[in-house]
Amino acid sequence: QNLRELLETAREKVRRLERSGQIKRDYEPYLQSTLKDGEEYDFIIVGAGSSGSALVHRLSEISEWKILVLEAGGEPDILTDIPYWSPFTYADLDWGYYSEEEENLALGLKGRRISLARGKGLGGSSLLNYMAFTRGVKEDYDSWAELGNPGWSYKEVLPYFKKLENCTLDYRDELYRGFRGPISVEKPYLTVGDETFVEAAENLGYRYVDFNGRTNKGVSYTQSNLKNGLRCSGERCYIKPVKNRKNLTIRLNTHVTKILIQQNTAYGVEYFKNGRIYNAYANKEVILSAGAYNSPQILLLSGIGLKQHLLKFGIKPIRSLPVGQKLFDHPYFFGLIFSFNQSIAFNASEALQDEAFIKLFNEGDGPLRDGPLRSTATAGSLLFTTTELAENNVTDIEFFLISSNFALNQDDALVQVNKETYDSAFKPYEDRFISTLLVIHLHPESYGRIELRSANPFVHPKIFAGFFTDPDKKDVKAMTAGIREGLRIMLSPTFEKYGVEVVGKVIAGCRNYEYNSDEYWECALRHITTSAYHPMGTCKMGPRNDPDSVVDYQMKVHGIRDLRVVDASVIPITLTAHTNVPAFMIGEKAADMIKEDYLLDLK
Numbered sequence: 162q163n164l165r166e167l168l169e170t171a172r173e174k175v176r177r178l179e180r181s182g183q184i185k186r187d188y189e190p191y192l193q194s195t196l197k198d199g200e201e202y203d204f205i206i207v208g209a210g211s212s213g214s215a216l217v218h219r220l221s222e223i224s225e226w227k228i229l230v231l232e233a234g235g236e237p238d239i240l241t242d243i244p245y246w247s248p249f250t251y252a253d254l255d256w257g258y259y260s261e262e263e264e265n266l267a268l269g270l271k272g273r274r275i276s277l278a279r280g281k282g283l284g285g286s287s288l289l290n291y292m293a294f295t296r297g298v299k300e301d302y303d304s305w306a307e308l309g310n311p312g313w314s315y316k317e318v319l320p321y322f323k324k325l326e327n328c329t330l331d332y333r334d335e336l337y338r339g340f341r342g343p344i345s346v347e348k349p350y351l352t353v354g355d356e357t358f359v360e361a362a363e364n365l366g367y368r369y370v371d372f373n374g375r376t377n378k379g380v381s382y383t384q385s386n387l388k389n390g391l392r393c394s395g396e397r398c399y400i401k402p403v404k405n406r407k408n409l410t411i412r413l414n415t416h417v418t419k420i421l422i423q424q425n426t427a428y429g430v431e432y433f434k435n436g437r438i439y440n441a442y443a444n445k446e447v448i449l450s451a452g453a454y455n456s457p458q459i460l461l462l463s464g465i466g467l468k469q470h471l472l473k474f475g476i477k478p479i480r481s482l483p484v485g486q487k488l489f490d491h492p493y494f495f496g497l498i499f500s501f502n503q504s505i506a507f508n509a510s511e512a513l514q515d516e517a518f519i520k521l522f523n524e525g526d527g528p529l530r531d532g533p534l535r536s537t538a539t540a541g542s543l544l545f546t547t548t549e550l551a552e553n554n555v556t557d558i559e560f561f562l563i564s565s566n567f568a569l570n571q572d573d574a575l576v577q578v579n580k581e582t583y584d585s586a587f588k589p590y591e592d593r594f595i596s597t598l599l600v601i602h603l604h605p606e607s608y609g610r611i612e613l614r615s616a617n618p619f620v621h622p623k624i625f626a627g628f629f630t631d632p633d634k635k636d637v638k639a640m641t642a643g644i645r646e647g648l649r650i651m652l653s654p655t656f657e658k659y660g661v662e663v664v665g666k667v668i669a670g671c672r673n674y675e676y677n678s679d680e681y682w683e684c685a686l687r688h689i690t691t692s693a694y695h696p697m698g699t700c701k702m703g704p705r706n707d708p709d710s711v712v713d714y715q716m717k718v719h720g721i722r723d724l725r726v727v728d729a730s731v732i733p734i735t736l737t738a739h740t741n742v743p744a745f746m747i748g749e750k751a752a753d754m755i756k757e758d759y760l761l762d763l764k
């Protein structure tokens with residue numbers, strides 16, 4: 162079965178079990194109110210992704226405020242709550258972005274393009290992400306503040322991280338965690354491979370840590386945003402509990418095409434729904450939460466961006482700002498593949514059995530190892546480390562152990578390698594028990610950019626990943642150091658009892674180089690590195706005198722009144738974390754800033 166057929170089989174199973182009463186899904190469709198042109202609201206939120214969902218939850222607490230939420234995507238898929246299956250559903254919930262072809266990059270990927278998946282649906286990318294719950298470290302946020310963003314130091318953002326979470330983990334750094342927030346944190350399903358990885362790293366001297374605590378340096382099981390075993394997305398955990406608030410209007414399948422601006426003041430948006438264009442007006446603010454690719458695209462379409470670029474597309478420039486000029490992301494290498502002589506990896510066949518579904522829905526909060534469907538993309542353990550190349554001792558590499566093969570040659574797979582690469586490094590091991598150690602670079606020097614391809618809002622923007630473009634090749638060197646450390650852990654005595662073996666060693670295209678030489682790894686990196694789907698920085702937060710910045714520390718667009726950007730695009734520098742929880746935090750903090758700005762009016 163190909164991926165689509167497999168997904169349909171899983172969907173049909175859920176429907177059948179629901180009809181027969183063997184499982185109960187707690188989901189009610191979102192009713193859509195009648196459309197009218199020219200409606201007025203206090204706040205218009207564009208995009209209900211991770212940050213947008215947090216905003217929806219918190220702003221709608223103020224019953225006097227009328228809030229309109231415009232989301233381009235639809236409702237979650239029937240499988241999105243199921244941790245194991247949900248990441249595969251991306252095809253129907255994804256904007257379908259790919260990077261542009263770039264020199265000496267993605268040489269082993271289909272079409273030389275990197276998949277830049279982005280959630281399109283209520284919950285945004287939190288609907289299809291891998292649910293790893295990571296916040297980042299003190300140094301990250303202290304740097305945000307040092308860059309001229311008061312209020313964003315670690316001490317000042319920590320209360321928001323605590324406020325948003327309900328940590329249910331046994332092992333936790335108590336003082337750093339929250340216990341009453343809407344986003345629940347649980348341990349996912351683990352394999353023996355995960356346990357072995359943690360043991361191997363500990364045997365090599367790594368500490369077991371709560372990476373969302375005092376320090377992230379060390380090894381740990383994955384912490385996942387799950388609630389009773391099901392995905393805790395922005396939709397499920399932030400929006401659903403408040404969706405019936407009278408002051409909240411949520412419009413799905415509604416594509417915002419531009420922001421309406423007059424005299425440097427945003428007063429509404431133009432949107433497309435059911436085949437026609439509508440306007441909606443905001444008495445207080447328009448808030449762009451369309452994510453790190455779409456927020457810059459919408460700003461550019463609205464005349465905010467570099468003047469020359471806008472003129473090229475016949476867009477009248479309103480404000481010249483470096484929108485989309487720097488795109489940070491976390492590249493990852495997926496070519497460290499290991500096979501074992503017995504199944505310590507994930508057994509995918511169990512994930513289609515009725516029992517597994519019944520267990521998940523009915524006993525989701527039961528014993529943690531009770532079912533493979535609780536597996537979050539089979540990623541059960543991770544490790545943050547510092548290579549000798551890292552400056553100021555920052556954590557620069559993360560390993561993420563995936564108990565499966567990551568790359569496929571199929572058209573509907575998330576990571577698609579070309580046939581030559583697949584046949585050389587992946588195909589021969591299709592039937593073996595394998596794990597992939599993802600090597601993620603957290604602080605690359607290289608960065609990409611995003612530009613318009615067309616003035617048509619429905620045409621995908623041009624996205625340049627820019628991986629490995631730093632002139633001194635520091636990024637290649639750091640990744641190579643990471644790969645070698647990964648090999649040291651996986652080939653250590655702890656794994657030996659399972660007959661561990663490196664497979665898929667030589668990628669077609671790198672056969673001219675000696676395996677494990679610097680040249681080999683550079684070649685391999687340039688063939689099969691992809692994006693960890695953590696775009697940031699395209700509407701950078703910073704003071705006006707920072708030539709790269711687009712918004713100020715309150716996320717207000719420089720020089721434009723009543724317009725904020727609230728999502729991962731404001732993150733000013735690379736983060737030592739996956740970006741979902743930081744995006745939730747940004748939404749939480751923005752809501753408080755907005756309340757501070759306007760609540761006096763209500764008194």
Ligand SMILES: Cc1cc2nc3c(=O)[nH]c(=O)nc-3n(C[C@H](O)[C@H](O)[C@H](O)COP(=O)(O)OP(=O)(O)OC[C@H]3O[C@@H](n4cnc5c(N)ncnc54)[C@H](O)[C@@H]3O)c2cc1C
Nearest residue numbers: 208210211212233285286290291292293417452729739741
């Ligand atoms: C496959 C994948 C795996 C990931 N894994 C992890 C992980 O394990 N852990 C982690 O922390 N992070 C992970 N991430 C990253 C994380 O999910 C994102 O960084 C985070 O969700 C970004 O939040 P956001 O609010 O900035 O944008 P998004 O959540 O992407 O939300 C933007 C929303 O705006 C909507 N929108 C866009 N344009 C328009 C428009 N014109 N009109 C109306 N609506 C619009 C979109 O449809 C979307 O709903 C992953 C991401 C992906 C794609």
